[in-house]
Amino acid sequence: xxxxxxxxxxxxxxxxxxxxxxxxxxxxxxxxxxxxxxxxxxxxxxxxxxxxxxxxxxxxxxxxxxxxxxxxxxxxxxxxxxxxxxxxxxxxxxxxxxxxxxxxxxxxxxxxxxxxxxxxxxxx
Numbered sequence: 001x002x003x004x005x006x007x008x009x010x011x012x013x014x015x016x017x018x019x020x021x022x023x024x025x026x027x028x029x030x031x032x033x034x035x036x037x038x039x040x041x042x043x044x045x046x047x048x049x050x051x052x053x054x055x056x057x058x059x060x061x062x063x064x065x066x067x068x069x070x071x072x073x074x075x076x077x078x079x080x081x082x083x084x085x086x087x088x089x090x091x092x093x094x095x096x097x098x099x100x101x102x103x104x105x106x107x108x109x110x111x112x113x114x115x116x117x118x119x120x121x122x123x124x
Contacts, residue, residue: 051119054112057104058120066123077123084117 058076062068066077076084090096091105092113108116 051115051122054115055119058116061100062120066120076120079121081117081121084120085113088113088117 061073062076067075087096088105088108089110091098091101092108094102105113
């Protein structure tokens with residue numbers, strides 16, 4: 001009985017490498033506004049570098065610039081922030097199934113989901 005595919009272990013290894021700093025983020029040097037999830041809360045300014053560090057685990061499959069290195073994984077650059085957040089939440093809650101994305105999204109807080117969605121939506 002095979003629990004995990006070789007691709008899954010390659011993915012985990014690549015995530016590990018990005019966490020060690022082998023992946024350098026590339027993004028426009030502009031500020032982003034992160035919406036606080038609390039109703040009536042003021043938006044806060046977020047440094048692009050901070051957002052990029054929140055998304056480093058995604059770089060292994062979706063690319064540092066949001067452009068996937070292969071056709072198996074989708075490009076995330078330029079997708080709408082709300083769409084990305086909704087999909088990550090669906091993976092987290094298990095209403096959308098994917099053997100790679102479900103375990104990744106389960107470990108994300110709502111704040112991290114919003115930050116990752118904002119980061120990739122800001123890329124071209």
